[in-house]
Amino acid sequence: MTALDLRPNAPFDLAPLSVMLTDPDDRTLINPNAKHPFDPLEWQEKWLAEPDDASFYISDGAGRDVGFFALRVGVGPEVRHLTYVYLEPEARGGAGARMAELVEQAARGLGALTVTLKCELDNLPALNAYRAAGYEELSQRGGMATMRLDLD
Incomplete structure (x- = not known):
């Protein structure tokens, strides 16, 4: 497995994400409601438009962007909701544990005390990675597990 590092998406730049999401199946994984082909303006205005949204790129050991995720404000500013993970x-x-560490690092940097997320029940690699990282499953509904990790 290649070393993975966190890079805040600041200033706001969706060009790297548009390069990653050229396959319609990948776009469906990260956001099934988004248009294909990738539309940076749609993402800026619709999917990452909340003032307190924070998004991050994951880079490999060579500095190439290989992933993305966003943390939205949940129930109060001390809760961040993980979304758009790719x-x-x-x-x-084998990157699940490192991804979980990077999400936790980013959430702590935003002052979060808790991270929440939803994960498709049939996405076993992701579900197992979240469980291994200490996320508690709160419920299952509509093919999705709702999970939470307290950062204290």
Whole structure:
């Protein structure tokens, strides 16, 4: 597995994400409601438009962007909701624990005390990675697990 590092998406730039999401199946994984082909303006105005949204790129050891995620404000500013998680297939093998560390690092940097997320129940690699990282499953509904990690 390649070393993965966190890079805040500041200033706001969606060009790297548009390069990653050229496959319609990848776009469906990260956001099934978004248009294909990738539309940076749609993402800026619709999917990452809240003032307190924070998004991040994941880079490999060579500095190449290989992933993305966003942390939205949840119930209060001390809760961040993980969304739009994507990691290129070549970077996935065994990367779950490192991705969870990077999400936790980013959330702590935003002052969060808790991270919440939803994960498809049939996405076993992601579900197992979240469980291994200490996320508690709160409920299952509509093919999705709702999970929470307290950062204290």
